[in-house]
Amino acid sequence: MTTLSEQLLHRIRDAHKRRAMTWWERTYLPAVAQGLWLTSRHFWRNLFLHIAHRLGLFRHIPASVTIQYPDQLRRTAPRLRTRHRLTKREAGTPRCVACMMCETVCPARCIYIVAGEHPDPNIEKYPKSFDIDLGKCVYCGYCVEACPEDAIRMDTQRHDISAYSRDGMWLDIKELLHPGSRKFTDPPEKFVQLKPEDFRRLPPTPEPPPPGSGLAPSA
Numbered sequence: 333m334t335t336l337s338e339q340l341l342h343r344i345r346d347a348h349k350r351r352a353m354t355w356w357e358r359t360y361l362p363a364v365a366q367g368l369w370l371t372s373r374h375f376w377r378n379l380f381l382h383i384a385h386r387l388g389l390f391r392h393i394p395a396s397v398t399i400q401y402p403d404q405l406r407r408t409a410p411r412l413r414t415r416h417r418l419t420k421r422e423a424g425t426p427r428c429v430a431c432m433m434c435e436t437v438c439p440a441r442c443i444y445i446v447a448g449e450h451p452d453p454n455i456e457k458y459p460k461s462f463d464i465d466l467g468k469c470v471y472c473g474y475c476v477e478a479c480p481e482d483a484i485r486m487d488t489q490r491h492d493i494s495a496y497s498r499d500g501m502w503l504d505i506k507e508l509l510h511p512g513s514r515k516f517t518d519p520p521e522k523f524v525q526l527k528p529e530d531f532r533r534l535p536p537t538p539e540p541p542p543p544g545s546g547l548a549p550s551a
């Protein structure tokens with residue numbers, strides 16, 4: 333078995349053995365011509381196919397398309413897992429009972445829950461805070477599968493999580509209960525703790541677009 337330093341030496345020797353470029357290759361004109369030929373070939377092929385499709389011809393041969401995101405949303409597979417949300421009871425409180433099943437099963441260790449005692453004796457606990465670090469999440473969906481209360485779902489049809497910092501990629505409990513309420517350029521309220529009465533003051537959770545309808549643009 334070769335070590336890393338031996339592999340590196342081997343590569344350096346290989347690089348020295350490489351054939352020297354001819355004066356014609358050093359002008360880079362053949363490479364430029366090759367690139368232009370390739371681009372033109374795709375351009376004319378697509379132009380021909382799009383015109384042919386309009387005329388009802390060659391419909392079995394797909395042509396490339398450009399999706400004008402975010403004005404035009406790409407259709408998605410119905411089973412696509414997108415950003416998480418927490419579902420609510422009719423009273424406006426989260427269905428989550430802070431059982432920690434999702435936090436325990438999460439392979440990326442990116443769910444952070446703080447449990448609180450619920451004033452309703454029928455509901456043992458509720459999540460005071462519920463945060464997910466999407467920078468670590470691998471979108472495996474185990475948290476959804478493990479939940480005994482159908483309290484967490486990955487059906488918001490939101491997928492873009494670009495942010496200016498790692499912190500910006502966190503989903504706090506308010507964002508989880510109302511997906512799209514926070515711009516990802518704004519800092520999240522990480523580990524913010526809510527009392528049961530605070531949930532009633534939050535806006536209602538919007539229904540996500542139907543599965544496969546296309547990704548929702550970021551807030």
Ligand code: SF4
Pocket residue numbers: 434437438439440441442443464468469470471472473474475476
């Ligand atoms: S989708 Fe997977 S990695 Fe992401 S929070 Fe859920 S369990 Fe963790």
Ligand code: SF4
Pocket residue numbers: 427428429430431432433434435445475478479480481482483484
């Ligand atoms: S979201 Fe579900 S699995 Fe996770 S703590 Fe709440 S009830 Fe338990």
